[in-house]
Amino acid sequence: MQPLKLVVSGAVGAGKTTFIQTLSExxxxxxxxxxxxxxGKTNTTVAMDFGTVHVGDDLLFLFGTPGQERFDFMWDVLCDGALGLLILVSGIKPSDFRHSRRILEFISTRYSIPYLVGVTHQDHGHAWAAEDIASYFETPPEHVIGIDATDLAxxxxxxTSLLAVIAERTDLQSPV
Ligand SMILES: Nc1nc2c(ncn2[C@@H]2O[C@H](COP(=O)(O)OP(=O)(O)OP(=O)(O)O)[C@@H](O)[C@H]2O)c(=O)[nH]1
Ligand SMILES: [Mg+2]
Structure with missing residues (x-):
């Protein structure tokens, strides 16, 4: 069976590399x-992250993008053929929300792929909640989820939520 390709994107420090490292087998x-x-941090991704994980019998390829805008050209490379997109937003960096929203608008319009927004750092007591980000991003609340990117569960x-969004979109697009 063909591996399924998913892309993880978002602003600098949102937790893209951490998310893939936590999940990858x-x-x-x-x-x-x-x-x-x-x-605001020591290391940054300059090309991509790549990890793999099984969900049931499906093999998923996880590609992470760099967060810095000067590497935006990597999005075209990484989003080509992707089935779904996870946009990570750090719940403890409100100064990045506007930029994160622009990333979401740009990338979801340009590639027209199903997406889920993950609000990271939920293990910090003062992180913004998923429903607040949904309202700020004007995104359906069921497409935004709180995440601790350091935690496997x-x-x-x-x-699982991203795969559900993808399945929902695929069902809608299937001819009846
Ligand atoms: N506690 C906690 N730490 C997190 C979480 N997400 C990311 N971090 C930490 O935040 C820092 C930045 O995470 P990275 O995974 O490097 O962020 P990135 O999105 O890959 O950043 P760039 O590659 O620079 O764009 C690291 O120290 C992570 O351990 C989270 O949900 N909880
Ligand atoms: Mg990174």
């Missing part, structure tokens, strides 16, 4: 290097 191919400018739950 194989050693993650990561391209993190020391950031050459002040982005939480990442699996997000993956």
């Amino acid at each position: 194989t050693v993650v191919v990561a391209t993190d290097v020391e950031a050459s400018e002040d982005i 939480s990442c699996k739950s997000a993956l």
Whole structure:
């Protein structure tokens, strides 16, 4: 069976690399290097992350994009043929919400693929909740989920929700 390709995107530090590292059953191919400018953390992804995970009999390929805008050209490379998109937003970085919303609008329009928004850092007491981000992004609340990207059960739950969104969209597009 063909592996299913999913893309994980979002702003710098949203938790893309962490999410893929938490879920992957194989050693993650990561391209993190020391950031050459002040982005609020030491390392950043410059090309992609790649990991794999099974859900039932399905093999999923997880591709993570870089967060910095200067690497936006990687989106075309990584989103080609993708079945679904997970946009991660850090729930403790409200200063990034506007940029994250732009990423969601740009990427979902350009590639027209089903998406789920994951609000990370839910293990921090003061993180923004999924329903608040849904309202800010003007996105149906069922398409936004809170995540702790360091926790396997939480990442699996997000993956299951994304697969449900993909299945829902596929059903809608199937000829009757
Ligand atoms: N506690 C906690 N830490 C998180 C969570 N998500 C990410 N982090 C931490 O946040 C930092 C940044 O996470 P990364 O996974 O590198 O973020 P990224 O989106 O890949 O960032 P770029 O590649 O620079 O765009 C790391 O120290 C992670 O451990 C979360 O849900 N909970
Ligand atoms: Mg990264």
